[in-house]
Amino acid sequence: AVAEVKLRDDQYTLDHMRAFGMYNYLHLDSWYQDNVYYVDQFGRVMNLSVTLDTALQKPREVFRLPTDLTAYDNRLCASIHFSSSTWVTLSDGTGRLYLIKSGKRGNSASEKWEIAFNEELGSPFIIAHSVSFVKSDMHSVAVLLLRVEKDELDTKGSGFHITLEWVTIAEISKEGDHRYEIFKRRVLQGKSVPHYAAIEPSGDGLMIVSYKPFKFMQDEDDKLEENDDAKAANEKKDPLYYWQQTEDDVTITVHIPQDITKDDIKVHFSSDDICVTLKDQPPLMEGKLYSSVDHESCTWIIKENKSLEISLIKKNEGPRWPELIVGDTRGEFIMDSSQCSEITESLMHLTSEVMNPNPEKENPPCNAQELEECDAFLEDSASLCRFDGDTLKVTHVINLGSNQYLFSVVVDPREMPCFCLRHDVDALLWQPHSDQPENMWEHIATFNALGYVQASKQDKKFMACAPDYSYAALCECLRRVFIYRQPTPLSTVLYNRKEGRQVGQVAKQLVATLEANDPILGFQATSERLFVLTTKTLFLIKVNSGN
Numbered sequence: 001a002v003a004e005v006k007l008r009d010d011q012y013t014l015d016h017m018r019a020f021g022m023y024n025y026l027h028l029d030s031w032y033q034d035n036v037y038y039v040d041q042f043g044r045v046m047n048l049s050v051t052l053d054t055a056l057q058k059p060r061e062v063f064r065l066p067t068d069l070t071a072y073d074n075r076l077c078a079s080i081h082f083s084s085s086t087w088v089t090l091s092d093g094t095g096r097l098y099l100i101k102s103g104k105r106g107n108s109a110s111e112k113w114e115i116a117f118n119e120e121l122g123s124p125f126i127i128a129h130s131v132s133f134v135k136s137d138m139h140s141v142a143v144l145l146l147r148v149e150k151d152e153l154d155t156k157g158s159g160f161h162i163t164l165e166w167v168t169i170a171e172i173s174k175e176g177d178h179r180y181e182i183f184k185r186r187v188l189q190g191k192s193v194p195h196y197a198a199i200e201p202s203g204d205g206l207m208i209v210s211y212k213p214f215k216f217m218q219d220e221d222d223k224l225e226e227n228d229d230a231k232a233a234n235e236k237k238d239p240l241y242y243w244q245q246t247e248d249d250v251t252i253t254v255h256i257p258q259d260i261t262k263d264d265i266k267v268h269f270s271s272d273d274i275c276v277t278l279k280d281q282p283p284l285m286e287g288k289l290y291s292s293v294d295h296e297s298c299t300w301i302i303k304e305n306k307s308l309e310i311s312l313i314k315k316n317e318g319p320r321w322p323e324l325i326v327g328d329t330r331g332e333f334i335m336d337s338s339q340c341s342e343i344t345e346s347l348m349h350l351t352s353e354v355m356n357p358n359p360e361k362e363n364p365p366c367n368a369q370e371l372e373e374c375d376a377f378l379e380d381s382a383s384l385c386r387f388d389g390d391t392l393k394v395t396h397v398i399n400l401g402s403n404q405y406l407f408s409v410v411v412d413p414r415e416m417p418c419f420c421l422r423h424d425v426d427a428l429l430w431q432p433h434s435d436q437p438e439n440m441w442e443h444i445a446t447f448n449a450l451g452y453v454q455a456s457k458q459d460k461k462f463m464a465c466a467p468d469y470s471y472a473a474l475c476e477c478l479r480r481v482f483i484y485r486q487p488t489p490l491s492t493v494l495y496n497r498k499e500g501r502q503v504g505q506v507a508k509q510l511v512a513t514l515e516a517n518d519p520i521l522g523f524q525a526t527s528e529r530l531f532v533l534t535t536k537t538l539f540l541i542k543v544n545s546g547n
Contacts, residue, residue, distance in 0.1 A: 001038045001040065001041050001435070001535050001536050002025050002038055002039070002041070002521055002522075002533060002534075002535050002536075003025075003040055003041045003043070003069070003077065003078060003537060004025065004077065004094065004521055005020070005075065005076060005077040006076070007020060007021050008250070012146070013148070013158040013159075014158075015158065015160060015161055015162060015192060015193045016087050016146050016148055016188075018193040019126065019146060019148055020076055020077065020126070020148075022076055022426040022461065022462075023079075023126065024521075024522050024523060024524075025038055025039075025077065025522040025524060025533055026038050026519040026522025026524050026531055026533040026538075027080045027081075027082070027522075027524075028083050028088065028108065028398050028410075028524040028526070030082065030410040030413040030467070031082060031085040031413050032049065032085075032105055032106035032107065033046075033106075033526065034049060034526050034528065034529065035049040035050075035105060036524055036531050036538075037062070037080055037104040038050050038059075038522060038533060039065070039077075039078040039080070039543040042064070043064055043067070043068075043069050043078070043092065044061045044063070044064050044065075045061070045062050045063040045064070045080065045090070045113070046059040046060065046061055046062070047059060047060055047061075047062045047064075047105075047106070047420060048060075048531075048538060049106040049107070049225050050306055050529070050540070053542065056389070056540070061110060062102075062113050063090070063100065063113040064076065064106075065090075065092045065098075067094060067096065069092060069093065071161035072093075072094045074124065075092070075093040075094045075124055076092060076124045076125070076126055077089075077093050078090070078092050078093045079091045079093070079126040079127040080127070080141070081127045081128075081129060081130040082130075082412075082413070083130040083131055083132040083141050083143075084131075084132035085101055085104065085105070086101060086103060086104065086105075086411075087099070087100070087101060087102065087132045087141055088105075089111070089127050089130040089141065089143050090127075091125060091126060091127050091145075091177055092466050093124055093126070094124055095120055095122055095123055095124045095125065095169070096118060096119065096121070097118065097119060097121050097127075097143065098115055098117070098118045098266065099115070099116045099117035099118070099136075099169055099180055100114065100115055100270055100361060101113075101114050101116050101143055104234050107240075115356050116180050117169055117179075117181070118179035119182065119292075121145065121165070121167065123147055123149065124147070125145035125146055125147045125165070126145070126146050127143060127144070127145060127146075128144040128145065128146045128164065128194070128197045128198075129143075129144045129197060129198045129199055129417075130142060130143040130144065130199070131199045131200070131201055131203060133201060133202055133203045133204065135202075138170050138171060138172075138310050139170070139171045140168055140169065140170040140171070140183065140203060141168070141169050141170075141180075142166065142168045142169075142199045142203045142327045143163055143166075143168075143169070143508070144165070144167075144168070144197055144198070144199055144206070145164070145165040145167060145169045145468075146162070146163075146164055146193070146194075146197070147163045147165070148160050148161075148164070148193070149161055149163055154239050157191065158213065158482040158519070161189055161190065161191055162186065162189070162191065162194070162214075163187055163189050163190075163209075163217075163418045164187070164188045164189075164190070164191060164194065164197055164208070164214065165187050165188075166184075166185070166186045166187075166188070166199070166206060166389075167182060167184070167185050168182070168183045168184040168185075168203065169181065169182055169183060170183035171403050174322065179522045182499075185525040186216060186392065187216070187217045187309075188213065188214040188216050188217070188322065189215065189217050190204075190208075190210055190213060190214035190215070190216060192209075192211040192212040193209075194208045194209060194210040194214070195209045195210060195382060195405040195406065195408075195419075196208065196209035196210075196384075196408050196417070197209075197417050198408075198417050198432075199431075200389075200416060200434035200435075201414060201415065201416065201434065201435075202434065202435065203387045203389065204388070204390070204407040205386055205387055205388050205389050205395070205434055206386070206387040206389065207384065207385070207386050207387075207416065207432055207434070208384070208385050208387070209382055209383070209384045209400070209405055209540055210382060210383070210385075211381075211382045211417060213292070213383065213385065214385065214387075216244055216387070216392040218392075219299075221305055239330060239331055239332035240254070240284070240285070240330040240331060241253060241254045241255075241285060241330070241331045241332075242331065242332050242333075242334050243324050243331055243332075243333055243334070244333070244334050244335075244336065245314075245320065245321055245333075247317050247318050248313065248314050249311060249312060249313050249314060249316045250293075250311070250312040250314065250321065250324065251309065251310070251311055251312075252285075252309070252310040252311075252312070252324065252331075253308070253309055253310075254276065254285070254307060254308045254310070255306070255307050255308075255544035256302075256306055256307065256308050257278075257306075258306060260278055260279065260306075262302055264278055264279045264344075265277075265278060265300075265302070265308060265492060265493075266299045267301060267308075267310060269295040269298045269312075270287055270295050271288075271292050271293060271294075271295050271315070272289055272292055272293075273287065273288055273289060274286070274287070274289055274310075274325065276308070276310070281347060285325065285328070286325075287325035287326060287327070287328055288325065288326045289312070289319040289323060289324065289325060289326070290326060291314065291315070291316060291319070291321055291324070292314075292315040292316070292320065293312045293314060293315055294313045294314075294315055295315045295464070297313040298310070298311060298312050298313060299311050309372055310445075340498055356542055359396070359518075365466070365528070366483060366515075369503045378474050381399060381400055381401050381402065382400045382404075382405055383397055383398060383399045383400060383440075384396075384397070384398040384400060385397050386434075386440070389420060396440065398441075400421060402422075403421040403422055403423055403450070404421065404422040405421055405422075406417065406418075406419075406420040406421060406422055406450075406451070406454065406463055407419070407420050407462075407463035407464060407465070408420070409429070409464060409465050409467065409525070410467065411429075411431060411444065411467045412431075415431060415432070415433070416431075416432040416433075416434065418430055418431045418432070418444065419432075420447070420463075420465065420472075422450075422451035422454075422455075423451065424451065425447055425448075425449050425452035426447065426448055426449060426450060426451050426452075427446070427447040427450035427451045427454070427472070428445070428447075429441055429443070429444050429445040429446070429447070429465070429469065430442065430443055430444070431444045444469070445465075446468075447465065447472045447484065447486070448487070448507065450472050450484060452481075453484065454474055456524070457474060457476065457482065459476040459477055459478075460475070460476055461475055461476060461477045461520060461523070462474065462475050462520070462522075462523035464524060464525035464530075465524060465525060466525050466526065466527045466543070466544070467525075467526065467527055469486065470485065470486055470527060470543075470544055471483055471484060471485045471525075471543055471544070473523075473525055473530055473543075475523050475532060476520070477519050477520060478517075478519055478520065479513050479514045479516060479520075479537070480511060480512070480514075481511070481512040481513075481514065481523075481530065481541065482509065482510070482514055483509065483510040483511075483512065483530070483543060484507065484509050484512055485507055485508045485509070485510070485540075485543075486507060487503055487505040487506060487507040488506065488507070488508075489504060489505045490504065490506055492505065494506070496511075510543075512530075512541050514532060514534070514537075514539050516534045518534035518535040518536060518537070519535070520532055520533070521533050521534060521535060522532055525543075527544060528542065528543065528544050528545070529541055529542050529543055529544075530543055
């Protein structure tokens with residue numbers, strides 16, 4: 001039987017349920033078509049690969065965990081992640097991580113699982129994600145470990161926090177001896193189990209979708225440095241200068257010390273730069289202007305209130321400058337009321353007073369009144385963050401608002417997993433591209449009405465879709481599996497009686513009821529079939545016939 005680990009009495013929070021209670025015990029190997037794995041109660045990693053529908057093989061053992069798992073009281077379920085076509089990361093649920101060289105999988109002739117690295121890494125964890133990459137001729141595997149840990153300081157919340165540990169294991173050559181060792185360990189901490197957490201294929205960054213934010217836990221030295229930075233930042237709160245603009249000029253106001261006279265001030269203009277110095281001090285303001293000015297017409301004066309006023313005449317009338325000196329954030333832009341109303345007016349066409357101004361349109365927007373109670377989901381809103389692996393800082397944050405996270409799926413194993421979000425009544429699939437800053441998240445598929453349909457399935461446990469987007473599917477905790485095909489053209493003519501129009505295509509919905517009384521523990525979709533795992537049975541549902 002499958003090595004299911006039930007939640008203990010001390011794992012009572014929603015986060016424990018999300019991380020471990022809803023764990024998917026069936027692992028799909030995206031590098032090889034229709035190849036699934038699970039771990040059984042003897043600690044054996046079992047594989048089933050489908051070559052012919054007519055002759056299904058029995059699951060076969062590819063690896064056996066060396067530890068006697070029954071001896072551990074506080075273990076979690078074993079977890080597997082396929083880092084590449086020949087590398088696998090494996091956890092036995094006791095806190096030990098294995099890095100395995102598997103050979104080409106899915107074929108008993110070439111598949112041989114050998115341990116390249118194994119180490120005790122602290123308290124038990126499950127593997128959230130892993131990638132294999134080569135950087136400066138060094139092969140590395142980066143793994144993301146998920147833990148729910150007791151938090152003594154948290155007296156108001158659940159008493160637990162979530163950690164994601166990002167471990168990089170690298171091949172190190174010492175005197176001709178090649179071995180794998182831990183190269184880096186970093187920890188992020190948050191207050192909710194992430195919906196999605198994945199390392200970029202290059203190993204340079206991390207993307208997380210979560211309800212509560214995550215942040216890197218730093219060493220004490222880093223913390224001291226950060227405090228100094230924070231102090232410095234607090235001291236610099238007051239802007240160094242204020243600036244205003246019209247269509248043809250820019251006015252800068254700088255407050256200057258009492259003892260400065262006109263002779264102490266030097267203002268240098270050129271068509272693209274400005275430099276302001278007081279006495280013999282380093283420049284007060286210096287740098288490249290956002291746009292060119294007519295430097296011969298630029299002037300400056302000292303006002304009665306001991307402020308320096310500089311007037312710049314724009315070379316190109318009209319366009320607004322978003323900043324004064326490129327990259328300088330020490331100034332504050334002041335907008336007058338007429339400019340505010342002008343901007344509001346120019347944005348008016350993007351909004352409308354009426355909820356649905358054009359109901360005859362082909363795709364009317366979703367009407368909020370029609371959404372039912374089951375459509376409202378608990379979490380206010382999740383956000384998507386990208387962390388840089390070197391600076392450990394967030395480089396991108398996207399607030400997902402009402403776009404509820406639904407599931408993730410691997411479309412191309414060389415890329416990051418895609419995630420599916422609800423948009424109104426539909427569900428949209430997004431593919432992250434960490435190497436394309438201008439197209440970092442690409443919309444690759446839409447499942448019509450899936451957002452609306454899944455909301456009514458109160459007992460849903462897992463959701464998935466085919467890597468070729470031909471269908472989406474969800475299963476309940478027990479027996480029932482729902483399959484939603486994409487619309488396909490009809491061979492016969494069909495009329496919508498109510499509206500009297502001809503219907504060109506239809507999207508079929510199917511329900512499969514499994515002959516099983518055991519709860520569903522694992523669920524995976526491939527382009528041709530669905531795999532559904534219960535404690536003692538692995539079901540295969542043929543959805544599309546292969547070409």
